[in-house]
Amino acid sequence: MITFVKEFKKQATRLTGDLRHRSLIQTALKKYEVIRGAKQAKFQDWQVARQAAAETKWEAINHLDKYLLEFSQKLEARGTHVHWATTPEQARNIILKIVRDKKARSIIKSKAMTAEEIHLNGALEQAGFEVVESDLGEYIVQLRHEAPYHIVFPAMHLSRGEISDLFQRELGSAPTDNPEELTMIARRALRNKYITADVGITGTNFAIAETGMVSITENEGNARLTAALPKTMISLLGIEKVLPRLEDLALFLPMLATAGAGQAITGYNTMYGGPRQPGECDGPEEFHVVLLDNKRTFLLADAEQRDALHCIRCGACLNVCPIYRNVGGHTYGTTYQGPIGSVITPHLRGLQDWKHLSNASSLCGACTETCPVKINLHHHLLQNRRNAVSQQPVWWEKLAFKGFAFLVNRPWLYDLGKKLGRIGQVFHPIVKGTVFDPARNWTRTRELPELAPQSFHELWKERK
C-alpha cells in the first residue's frame, strides 16, 4: 500500500524542518549519550558482556519451545493461569474475558509495548472498561490520545509547557513549568486509581524459564503498585522474552538499564512467580500470563534475521539512530520505532507495505554497534531491501541498472557521457531547483557536486 510510504515521507519532511522538535530531541538524546557513556565505561568489559548477553539470548531463542514450555509449566505449578495467543485478536479476547469475568470497573495498567502492539486499550475502552496508564510518560500520551513516541521514553517529544497545558485541560490543575510539580499532579491523580482498580495489567521485560517468573523493569514504582493492589493481575508478553536462568538477570538487568537509559540498574526490577501464595499478606488472588506470538514465529523461521528476536527493547538503537533523531518516533507509524522497528515491522505487518523503513537508513551501523545483545541490525535492513526487491522487482530500477551496465561496459560511451556532463553543468544553474532541473530531487535540499575538469583516466594518460 502506497499510503504508508507517503505518510512516512510527509511526516519526515515536516519534522526534519521543525526546529523546536529537533532541539527537544537532540537535547534529550545528547544527555542520554553522556550518561550512558559514563555508565558503560564502568563495566570491566562491556564488549564481553555484550557477547555473553548475545549468547544467552541465542540459547533462549534457539531452544524457544523448550524454554517456553518450562516457563509456562513452572508458572502453572504455582497457580498462575497461562494463556497462549497466536493473533492480537486472540490476546485481546483472552484479556477481555478475564476482565468481564471479574466484573471489573476500572483497570490500572503499567507500561507494555506488547499492549500497544495489540491495541489493547482501544479494545478495553470499546468494551466499556476504564483503563488508566500509570507510567507517567504513558499517562501523558494517553491523555493526548497519542501513541508512545519512543519505546522507553513515551513523552520525549513534549515540553513541560505542553504537559502543563495538557494537565490544565484534562485534570484542571494549576499551570506550572516545574517538572516536579507536574509529576506530583500525576501522582495525586493516579494514587486512588491503584487502590480502587479491580484489575492490574503489566508488560514484561524478561520471562525466566527456570523459575517460572516474569521480571518487570521500571523506575516509578507504578508497576509494583499495579502488581500489589488489584485482585487480579495480568501480564502480557511476546514469546521472545524468555531467559533460561534466574541468574541471567544479573547480566541483563544492568545491561538493559545502561543501554536504555544510562543507569547502572533501573529503580525497580521485580520478579513475580505467581498470585498471592499461602501465608502471604497481600498480592492478587489471580495471576494471568498471556503469551503472544503475533508473527514472531515467522520471524523465527527466518534464520538470517532470527537474532532480531534477541531484542530486549532497551531503545538504544533509536537513541543513536541519525534517522530517528531527525524524523522522530511518530513518523514511523509503527509500534516499535527506530532501527529495530524498521527491521521487525516488515515481518510483523508485511514486507511490501513497510519496506520503505529499511530504505530510510544511512547504513551507518551505529545501531548494530550500540545494541547490547549484538543484533546485526543494519545488515538486516539490507536484507529487507534485498528480500523486498526479489519478491517484487521494480521495473524502472531493473531498467536503470541495465542501462548503467551498458554504459560502464563501453568506455567510449562512458567518456562521451562525462563530456556531455561537463558541458551540461555549465548550463545547470539556469534550471537549478526549478521543475526543469533533471537533478531536482537532489538539488532541492543539497548542492550538486561539480564534475572534475579531468577524469582519473585522463590524468593517468597525461602522466605517462
Next chain:
Amino acid sequence: MSERDAILGRIKEALKISAPVPGEHDHHAPAAGDLRDFSKWLPRVGSDFVEQVELFRANSVELKTDFRLLDSAADVIRDLEELRVGNGWQGLISHSGKLTDAALAKIELPVLITDGGYDVNAMEKCDAGVTECDFLVAQTGTVVITNRSAGGRALSVLPPHHVVIARREQLIPDLPTAFALLKKKYAENYPSMISLVTGPSRTGDIERILVLGAHGPKKLTVLCY
C-alpha cells in the same frame, strides 16, 4: 489443537534451520575465560567489607538514598526517633521481624503491621513503611527484598517513605552473588515477589529531568548496623 500446541509446533518447525552464531558480524577478540562468569565483566566491586560499604555509600549518594552505617541496634532506635521528629511522622506501617520489632518497640507512634492482612486505605495514610530486607548489593546500591522478607508487596512501595533496617552481614558484593544467594535461600519455595529496589521512586519522563517520588516512595532510608 490448542493454541499452545500450535505455537510450539510453529517454533519447532522454524528451528529446523539453524541460525548464525551470535556476534559473528563483529570483530571483537574472544574473551579469555568463562563468558558466564558475569562478575568479571560487570562494574568492579572492592574485595573487602570496607571497600564494598564505601561503594554502597557512593551509589546511595548518586541515587539519593539516605544510607546510614550505624554501630548498634540502639543507634537504629535513635535514628528512627530523629526521622520521626524531622519528618513529622504521624503513623507507621511495618511487619513483624527480628530487626523491625526491636527497632520499633519503643517508638511513640501507632504502628500497623501487615502480617496476616491489612487495610490498604490505612496503609495509604501511613507516613512511612519500615521493612527488613534480604541483601544490600554494593555494586549498584540495591536493596533486595521479597514479599516474605519485607512484609508483602505493597508495604515497601505504597507509603511515601521506605525505611530499611539491615545488618552489616547482609551487604554483598554484586548482582551475580545476589541471584546465587536468592537461589540458595529460596529455591525450594520462592516468594511470589522478589524486588531489586535501587533508590527512591524516580522518573525522567518530562524533558528527561530527574524527579523523585513518581508513584512509589519519595524517600528511601537504609539503616545498616
